[in-house]
Amino acid sequence: MMAAGRAGELGRSVLLLEKNKELGVKLLMTGKDRCNVTHYTEDINSLIEAYGKNGRFLYSSFARFGNLKVMEFFESRGVKLKVERGQRVFPVSDSSGDIRNALINFLTEGRVEVRTGTVVKSLKSNVESWQIEGDDLQLKIEEVVLNNGEHIKAKRFIVTTGGLSYPATGSTGDGYDWARELGHNVIEPRPALSPIVLDDWFVEDLEGLSLRNVELSIWDNQGKKVDAKFGEMLFTKRGISGPVVLDLSKKVGELLEFSAGEVVPRGGATKEGRERWDLEERGQKRNRVDLKIDLKPALDFAKLDRRIQRDFQEGNNKQFKNILDKLLPKKMIPVVIKLTKINPEKQVNLVTKEERKRLVRALKEFPLHAESLVGFGKAIITTGGIDLKEVDSKTMQSRLVNNLYFAGEVLDLDGPTGGYNLQVAWSTGYAAGNDLMKN
Numbered sequence: 001m002m003a004a005g006r007a008g009e010l011g012r013s014v015l016l017l018e019k020n021k022e023l024g025v026k027l028l029m030t031g032k033d034r035c036n037v038t039h040y041t042e043d044i045n046s047l048i049e050a051y052g053k054n055g056r057f058l059y060s061s062f063a064r065f066g067n068l069k070v071m072e073f074f075e076s077r078g079v080k081l082k083v084e085r086g087q088r089v090f091p092v093s094d095s096s097g098d099i100r101n102a103l104i105n106f107l108t109e110g111r112v113e114v115r116t117g118t119v120v121k122s123l124k125s126n127v128e129s130w131q132i133e134g135d136d137l138q139l140k141i142e143e144v145v146l147n148n149g150e151h152i153k154a155k156r157f158i159v160t161t162g163g164l165s166y167p168a169t170g171s172t173g174d175g176y177d178w179a180r181e182l183g184h185n186v187i188e189p190r191p192a193l194s195p196i197v198l199d200d201w202f203v204e205d206l207e208g209l210s211l212r213n214v215e216l217s218i219w220d221n222q223g224k225k226v227d228a229k230f231g232e233m234l235f236t237k238r239g240i241s242g243p244v245v246l247d248l249s250k251k252v253g254e255l256l257e258f259s260a261g262e263v264v265p266r267g268g269a270t271k272e273g274r275e276r277w278d279l280e281e282r283g284q285k286r287n288r289v290d291l292k293i294d295l296k297p298a299l300d301f302a303k304l305d306r307r308i309q310r311d312f313q314e315g316n317n318k319q320f321k322n323i324l325d326k327l328l329p330k331k332m333i334p335v336v337i338k339l340t341k342i343n344p345e346k347q348v349n350l351v352t353k354e355e356r357k358r359l360v361r362a363l364k365e366f367p368l369h370a371e372s373l374v375g376f377g378k379a380i381i382t383t384g385g386i387d388l389k390e391v392d393s394k395t396m397q398s399r400l401v402n403n404l405y406f407a408g409e410v411l412d413l414d415g416p417t418g419g420y421n422l423q424v425a426w427s428t429g430y431a432a433g434n435d436l437m438k439n
């Protein structure tokens with residue numbers, strides 16, 4: 001919508017083809033229907049760092065149409081915005097519908113013709129696919145072919161088909177297939193910002209428990225801390241979810257067997273790749289990755305030990321199981337008792353130093369074992385996508401196909417939660433639409 005709107009604003013004749021019956025189905029779901037539009041910061045470098053090594057690709061499009069311009073864009077169209085905790089920007093109305101309406105108005109102003117319920121089947125180039133490996137052929141798209149057999153010609157084509165996450169919203173990875181057929185490399189799409197499935201006996205006991213102000217960390221098989229995030233998380237039926245979990249999930253996914261940046265061979269492996277990752281359906285077991293929750297990140301081991309000793313002194317005659325409610329949410333108490341192997345009936349003044357240390361450890365390093373990511377069905381974003389080396393970062397133009405552009409999640413770009421991913425869609429979409437200015 002941003003790409004089409006910008007091209008329309010520049011006076012181009014634009015046709016927007018959308019598979020769904022309405023525009024912006026995923027957009028409406030964002031930020032729990034409130035739409036975390038972008039991330040507020042005045043420091044473009046810190047913004048870009050959040051995207052990891054591929055973030056550099058974004059310098060140019062962020063410089064032209066970055067987070068502050070995006071805020072201006074929506075505010076100037078009557079959508080008042082607010083900045084919440086973690087610099088997350090939302091509409092004051094808390095309604096993602098307002099963001100979508102602003103974009104629809106943008107399309108109308110730019111006289112963009114919109115055809116919903118229209119599925120693009122393929123892109124037809126001037127060169128047969130068997131010739132594509134040839135060196136000096138000037139590849140061009142001539143038309144798109146729709147599912148109903150209709151052909152539509154155009155001068156330029158922008159592919160913004162999204163990733164593979166939440167495929168029910170229409171993002172079924174079609175753009176990856178088209179790109180491969182045209183000779184583009186596609187970095188293997190994998191789920192990111194995904195809930196994590198755990199292989200721990202207590203998961204169902206903790207279902208529904210939400211934790212605030214905790215630190216979740218990832219450990220490699222050498223016992224080294226790989227990454228950690230502080231914030232909120234929650235237990236689900238099969239594992240964990242919530243902001244810190246989603247933000248660590250990409251790393252967990254990498255450690256669960258596959259190495260990062262695996263490149264899918266041209267023209268192949270699409271379906272296989274998807275199946276490999278659709279763990280929800282396959283219920284396939286993988287390596288386990290060690291995670292730990294620090295339930296008391298404000299206290300180090302010694303301070304927490306002193307605090308527990310104090311609690312024990314104050315409740316001298318109490319049984320161990322009855323003293324933990326000051327330290328832990330109720331649901332966790334039986335689990336922690338089992339983990340510490342301390343007799344729940346034991347009087348606290350009889351708890352040994354060794355036992356107390358085990359309790360401190362259970363609170364500072366509550367152990368979890370990641371078995372898999374939930375998969376594309378519930379991943380907020382797809383990592384991987386069109387190889388950035390083959391796309392011009394200023395214009396989003398393909399380096400292989402003269403009149404083809406890519407924007408949004410279909411590119412090999414992904415950020416953490418907090419408005420970063422829509423920002424990619426706004427900036428790269430704007431850049432692609434903007435380039436249609438040239439003849």
Ligand SMILES: Cc1cc2nc3c(=O)[nH]c(=O)nc-3n(C[C@H](O)[C@H](O)[C@H](O)COP(=O)(O)OP(=O)(O)OC[C@H]3O[C@@H](n4cnc5c(N)ncnc54)[C@H](O)[C@@H]3O)c2cc1C
Nearest residue numbers: 019030031036120161162170171408409419420421422425
């Ligand atoms: C539940 C959820 C919450 C999220 N919350 C946030 C948030 O608060 N903030 C944030 O920054 N990010 C959020 N994200 C991520 C963000 O929504 C995406 O990164 C963003 O929508 C990507 O935009 P896009 O236009 O590239 O792709 P999409 O929004 O996926 O749009 C792609 C469109 O292409 C259409 N399409 C695909 N194939 C075809 C075809 N063959 N023919 C015709 N049309 C086709 C699809 O129907 C779809 O409408 C969230 C994601 C999810 C799933």
